Amino acid sequence: MSSKGLWVSPTEFVRFAEPKREKSFTDHIASRSRSFDAQALGMYLPNPDPILKAQGKDITVYRDLRSQALVGGNIRRRKSAVLALERDLKRGKAPVRVERFIRDWLTDLDLDRIIRELLDASLFGFQPVELMWKPVGLQMVPEDLLGKPAEWFLYDQDNQLRFRARDAGLKGELCDPQRFIVARQDATYNNPYGFADLSMCFWPAVFMKGGLKFWVQFTEKYGSPWVIGKHPRGATSGETDLLLDSLEAMVQDAVAAIPDDASIEIVEAAGKAGSADVYRELLEYCRSEINVAMLGQNQTTEKDSNRASATAGAEVTKDIRDGDAGIVAAALNAAIRLVVDINFGESVDAPLYELWEQEEIDKTLAERDKNLTDAGVKFTPAYWARTYNLQEGDLVELPAPVEATPAVEFTEPVLRPVLDQAALDQAIADISAEQLQEQAEQALLPVIEALQQGRDGTEVLGLLAEVSPDLDATALQDRLARLMFIADTWGRLSAAADLED
Incomplete structure (x- = not known):
C-alpha cells in the first residue's frame, strides 16, 4: 500500500499524509456567490453609489458638476493643497541601487500631472491608471502613468477590475494587474x-442651480418697476395693442408715444424683499452644504465666520488634504512596487x-535641535545646511574658541606634549636636589618662625598674614610642577613599553 495510514475499522482507512479538510484556510466562506444578495446574480458588480443608482447613470453625471464655480473652485483648492506639499522618495530598507534606479525613473515623469489625475479618486471614488x-537597457520601466476615465471600468463579482471593451460583452475585459493600478478612496x-x-454635492448643486434660475426670474419680474398704461374705456382692441407696444418700447428705450387721452403710471414693486430673502437663504444653504462636502467645513468660505472658527476650519481642511495625499502615495507606491518586482525581484x-x-x-526638528543644543550638543x-535646506553662504562659520590653559596648581599636574627624549633628559638635568632643598627652606623659613612665636591659632594666622607678602614660592612651585610632569610622562612611557613587551 502506497499511502501511509491506519485502519480504524475493517472498512475505514485514514491516511496520515492527507488530513481530511472541508475548506481551505485561504478560501472565502462569506462570498457573493453564496449570498442572497441580488447584486451577486449579475455578470458584474454595479456601483452601489445611491445617487447613481437613483439616476440610472454612471459617474459622468459627476463630471458635469465641475463646471459650477463653487464645486470647481473647491476641487482646485484641494488639488493645489496636495501639490503644495513636499514630496520625495525615502529609501528605507531598500538597497541603494534600487533607490537610485527608482529616483531616476521618477525624474523623467510629469509627477504634477500624474498627481492631479490620481486626486480624481477622491472625487469619483476610484481612478484607474494605466x-x-x-x-x-535591460530593465523595463513605465514611460508614463495615464489616468483613464473611471466610467470605462467596472468590478466583477471577485472585485477584479475590468475594462468595458466593445468586444468583451457586459462582463468586460479583465485588466492585467501589471498594466493597471487603481487609486481609491474608502x-x-x-x-x-x-x-x-x-456624490455629497449632487443634490445641493441641483437645488442651487434651480434656485438660482427662479431667483433670476424673480429679479426680472420684481426687480424693475412696472409701467402701467391707462386708456379710455371705449378704446378699441387696436388702440389697446398700440398702447402696449408703446409701453414695451418705453421699457427698452425710455421713449414712448401715446394718445393724449391715455396715461402711463410707473409703480415700484414693494413688499417683495422677504420673498427675495427666501431664494438667498436657499442658495446660501446649498453653498454651505457643498463646502462642507468638499472641504469638511464652511468657516473659511462664509462671511459670518470669525478668526477662531476659520482657524479651526483650516485644521479640518488639512486633515482632508492629508487623506488625499495618502491616496496619491498609495497609488505611486503600488507602481514603484511593480517596477521593483519586474526588475529586481x-x-x-x-x-x-x-x-x-x-x-x-521644520518646527519639530527645530524644537528638537534647540533642546539638544541647550543640553550641550x-x-x-553641514548638518544645519542639510536639515534646513540652507544655501552656501547662509551660515557664518565662527572660529573655534581657544581654551585657556588652567593655572598650575600643586594638586593638578600639567600635561604638556613631550617633544623628544633629549628635551625630557634636559628637564630632568635642570632639577637638582640641592636647589630644591634650598628653595624649600627659603620658602618655609617664615612659616616656621611664625609657628615658634605664636601662642594660639589666631595669632599664628596673623603672623602668617604679615609675612605672606614677602613669601616667594614661585620658583618652588615651578620646580614642583616640573617634577609632576616628569613623573607622569615617565609613567606613561613605562606603561607603553610594558604593553609592547
Whole structure:
C-alpha cells in the first residue's frame, strides 16, 4: 500500500499524509456567490453609489458638476493643497541601487500631472491608471502613468477590475494587474468602487442651480418697476395693442408715444424683499452644504465666520488634504512596487514615496535641535545646511574658541606634549636636589618662625598674614610642577613599553 495510514475499522482507512479538510484556510466562506444578495446574480458588480443608482447613470453625471464655480473652485483648492506639499522618495530598507534606479525613473515623469489625475479618486471614488511600459537597457520601466476615465471600468463579482471593451460583452475585459493600478478612496469589499465626494454635492448643486434660475426670474419680474398704461374705456382692441407696444418700447428705450387721452403710471414693486430673502437663504444653504462636502467645513468660505472658527476650519481642511495625499502615495507606491518586482525581484524591498508638510517637520526638528543644543550638543554647519535646506553662504562659520590653559596648581599636574627624549633628559638635568632643598627652606623659613612665636591659632594666622607678602614660592612651585610632569610622562612611557613587551 502506497499511502501511509491506519485502519480504524475493517472498512475505514485514514491516511496520515492527507488530513481530511472541508475548506481551505485561504478560501472565502462569506462570498457573493453564496449570498442572497441580488447584486451577486449579475455578470458584474454595479456601483452601489445611491445617487447613481437613483439616476440610472454612471459617474459622468459627476463630471458635469465641475463646471459650477463653487464645486470647481473647491476641487482646485484641494488639488493645489496636495501639490503644495513636499514630496520625495525615502529609501528605507531598500538597497541603494534600487533607490537610485527608482529616483531616476521618477525624474523623467510629469509627477504634477500624474498627481492631479490620481486626486480624481477622491472625487469619483476610484481612478484607474494605466502603466505604459518601455524597455530601458535591460530593465523595463513605465514611460508614463495615464489616468483613464473611471466610467470605462467596472468590478466583477471577485472585485477584479475590468475594462468595458466593445468586444468583451457586459462582463468586460479583465485588466492585467501589471498594466493597471487603481487609486481609491474608502474602498471596501462591499464597495470596491470607493466613495465619491461629489456624490455629497449632487443634490445641493441641483437645488442651487434651480434656485438660482427662479431667483433670476424673480429679479426680472420684481426687480424693475412696472409701467402701467391707462386708456379710455371705449378704446378699441387696436388702440389697446398700440398702447402696449408703446409701453414695451418705453421699457427698452425710455421713449414712448401715446394718445393724449391715455396715461402711463410707473409703480415700484414693494413688499417683495422677504420673498427675495427666501431664494438667498436657499442658495446660501446649498453653498454651505457643498463646502462642507468638499472641504469638511464652511468657516473659511462664509462671511459670518470669525478668526477662531476659520482657524479651526483650516485644521479640518488639512486633515482632508492629508487623506488625499495618502491616496496619491498609495497609488505611486503600488507602481514603484511593480517596477521593483519586474526588475529586481519580489523579495527586494522597495523605496517609498511620501508627501509631507515641510513647515510641520521644520518646527519639530527645530524644537528638537534647540533642546539638544541647550543640553550641550554641538552640530556642524553641514548638518544645519542639510536639515534646513540652507544655501552656501547662509551660515557664518565662527572660529573655534581657544581654551585657556588652567593655572598650575600643586594638586593638578600639567600635561604638556613631550617633544623628544633629549628635551625630557634636559628637564630632568635642570632639577637638582640641592636647589630644591634650598628653595624649600627659603620658602618655609617664615612659616616656621611664625609657628615658634605664636601662642594660639589666631595669632599664628596673623603672623602668617604679615609675612605672606614677602613669601616667594614661585620658583618652588615651578620646580614642583616640573617634577609632576616628569613623573607622569615617565609613567606613561613605562606603561607603553610594558604593553609592547
